[in-house]
Amino acid sequence: MNFLAHLWLADRTGTSLSGSVLGDVVRGADLSAYPDDVALGIRLHRRVDAATDRHPIMQAARGGFAQGERRYAGIVLDLAADHALANAWGDFHDRPLSDFATRCxxxxxxxxxxxxxxxxxxxxxxxxxxxxxSYGTDYGIERAIRRTSTRLRDPQGLVDAGRGWMEASQILMPQLRELLDALVAVMNTREA
Structure with missing residues (x-):
């Protein structure tokens, strides 16, 4: 899951919006410098990332990537899931995506x-x-892949794997509710 799904999960479970994004920013286990709600959000973000990687839906989708691209499949699938969520937003939230994005x-x-x-x-x-x-647009996902690739040691590897993002999003779309429901259950187990 990328930013949109993490924020949706935090909103759905009443946890810290900032913590749900900071899980990708903050390094290390010592979160004592953060308010309790933000620290919990960071820990839950990490828990969701681990649960997402282990989920059978994501493992099956990862299998669709070529052998050399699988190390980047998790990043591509996270963005593909956000694309699927953005495009089915009305099925998952009662407010328009633009309102939710502005509030976040x-x-x-x-x-x-x-x-x-x-x-x-x-x-x-x-x-x-x-x-x-932008996650609801092809350009937005492609831009996110390019921008993320600049932070990697082998940027071309992610760019190559990223060519399959649209197919991955189509594969995830019919299973998105099942995946998100499983992740809400992970979020609701608060002993993070």
Missing amino acids: GVSLADDGEWFERGGGRRPSAAGFAELLQ
């Missing part, structure tokens, strides 16, 4: 100090809202 962007910008403390940049409310909405 504002919340993350308000908690910008925690992003800086974690070694990241302070999110822009409008920029983050735009990013979330």
